[in-house]
Amino acid sequence: MVDVFRALDDETRRLVLDELSARDGQTLFEICSVLTMRHGLSLTRQAISQHLGVLESAGLVVTERRGRSKFHYFNPEPLAEITGRWPTRKRTEQ
Template sequence: MDTDAVFRALADPSRRSLLDSLFARNGQTLLELCEGLTMSRQAVSKHLGLLEAANLVTAVRRGREKLHYLNPVPIAQIADRWIGKFERARVEDLVAFKTQLESPEGDTE
């Protein structure tokens, strides 16, 4: 499990919004993921490649198209690393509270 690949993959805003897109609708093709984006298909393809290498996205070929699925496991491992076992419940409640406070406004990223 290559930890570094996960963090570097998450470092880019375009890749994060790709994950958001898959979180909203799982199993999209490359061209579907390109929709609404300004950059070229090849750019998106590269990003997906990094996300796959980091195991954040799993891809399945079906005929000539490729379906992409979000894999939440590496993300859960991040939280596991720096949040103490006993701290966890407290911090998660705090986060839920904060996001509820902020959500009425918007704040996408």
């Protein structure tokens, strides 16, 4: 089990969320190629797979397997743990 904060502490994983947010339901290979093409990343498939595992473990990505393909979907609900923890208010000291 990985918490949301740790899952988000990696630019590659944040880019994955960006891409899934833009186009939901991509496979591992699609995510790999889009990260390489549009973001210049040169990571192995296994590296991206591990990142997806972290995101899934944190609940930020849910998956669905059909045949030999696995589709990944962005789930923003765990982000509420961040937005809800510290009430966004202005400083009023002094």
